[in-house]
Amino acid sequence: xxxxxxxxxxxxxxxxxxxxxxxxxxxxxxxxxxxxxxxxxxxxxxxxxxxxxxxxxxxxxxxxxxxxxxxxxxxxxxxxxxxxxxxxxxxxxxxxxxxxxxxxxxxxxxxxxxxxxxxxxxxxxxxxxxxxxxxxxxxxxxxxxxxxxxxxxxxxxxxxxxxxxxxxxxxxxxxxxxxxxxxxxxxxxxxxxxxxxxxxxxxxxxxxxxxxxxxxxxxxxxxxxxxxxxxxxxxxxxxxxxxxxxxxxxxxxxxxxxxxxxxxxxxxxxxxxxxxx
Ligand SMILES: Nc1ncnc2c1ncn2[C@@H]1O[C@H](COP(=O)(O)OP(=O)(O)OP(=O)(O)O)[C@@H](O)[C@H]1O
Ligand SMILES: [Mg+2]
Numbered sequence: 154x155x156x157x158x159x160x161x162x163x164x165x166x167x168x169x170x171x172x173x174x175x176x177x178x179x180x181x182x183x184x185x186x187x188x189x190x191x192x193x194x195x196x197x198x199x200x201x202x203x204x205x206x207x208x209x210x211x212x213x214x215x216x217x218x219x220x221x222x223x224x225x226x227x228x229x230x231x232x233x234x235x236x237x238x239x240x241x242x243x244x245x246x247x248x249x250x251x252x253x254x255x256x257x258x259x260x261x262x263x264x265x266x267x268x269x270x271x272x273x274x275x276x277x278x279x280x281x282x283x284x285x286x287x288x289x290x291x292x293x294x295x296x297x298x299x300x301x302x303x304x305x306x307x308x309x310x311x312x313x314x315x316x317x318x319x320x321x322x323x324x325x326x327x328x329x330x331x332x333x334x335x336x337x338x339x340x341x342x343x344x345x346x347x348x349x350x351x352x353x354x355x356x357x358x359x360x361x362x363x364x365x366x367x368x369x370x371x372x373x374x375x376x377x378x379x380x381x382x383x384x385x386x387x388x389x390x391x392x393x394x395x396x397x398x399x400x401x402x403x404x405x406x407x408x409x410x411x412x413x414x415x416x417x418x419x420x421x422x423x424x425x426x427x428x429x430x
Contacts, residue, residue: 182245184209184338184369185230190239192222192229198237199225203394207386210367212360214374214384214400217412221391223373224260227340231257243338253282256336258327260343260373261320272318272326273311276301279333301329306355321348328356332363339363341372357383380404 185207192200200222207213215223228234230241232248243251256279276298302308305325315323324344331339339360345353360370360383374380380387380400387404389395389412396408 183207183242184244185340185371186242187226187230188240188242190226190229190241191237192225192234193237198392200229200390201393203239203390205388205394205397207369207371207388209369210364211385212364212370212372212383213386213388214372214380215388215390216374216377216380216409217390217395218414221412223390224342226390227257227342227371227373231255231340253334254337256331256334256339258324258331258339258341258344261324261346267316270315271311272302272307272313272315273298275315275326276329276333279330282334298329298333301332302326304332304359305329321352324348325352325355328359332359337368339368339370341370343373343375345374345376377409 183206185205187203187205190200190203190205191198203222203226205226215226217223225234229236229239230243230248232241232252241248244254248255273295277295279301280294280298299308299311302311305328307322307325307329310318310322310326315326318326324347328341328344331341341360344356344360348356360372363370372384374384381404384400386398387400388397389403389408391412391414395412396403
């Protein structure tokens, strides 16, 4: 005779679709977890033995000075650059098996803006994973691409060449492509770099909406004055992990000082951290 279900096992079965999960897999899986991640382009590591756990349904800021390894961390997490050592897990699975759950907006300086393609084509690239490279995009998918452009206020530019847009407009288009991917984890490398206040507002509104839909948003961010307003969680890095946690407890003068060294004046840091309290 089978043992009766206890409240505990009933709850476990309910959340695992009927399969009893081992204790180690019961906790909700982190959208992005890295352990002991080391990446090196030459002799000196760009990031060294980094651990991180970015939370679900939250906006996380990756903060640190130029050259701290922020972009490297994102690229290594995506698996687009090789890691020397360490583990990356996306929603509890290896990154190779979770690519269709991740949308990535690269740092603007790293994109070749001269490639001859239109704005709507760029956004539709976000949909190819669903139909396959040789698949034809259905009318519904084209409409979806247009809707994503509309969400970032770029519908009027659908047939413009991407290289003929301003920097801020290009940034909006790449966000539209990320939206078209309908991912669960959004990784954005400096989404607000060089954009005007209206574009920044438009982008943050879209990101907050993604969070409200239950997505995890991770953005490299340089403007320390908006961290407390935009983000829930912060990760400070300078080659090594400096600190990670909720903004209210982690975005402190001590941690900023540790990340930036003497490069930020103490009064400025106290002011910024005051924003978080
Ligand atoms: N392709 C590469 N080849 C060699 N070194 C590289 C390469 N990409 C980055 N680096 C080096 O690795 C270190 C980390 O670079 P990374 O781009 O990750 O920094 P970052 O924190 O994103 O900086 P920024 O704020 O300027 O964007 C830097 O010292 C950089 O010079
Ligand atoms: Mg960078």
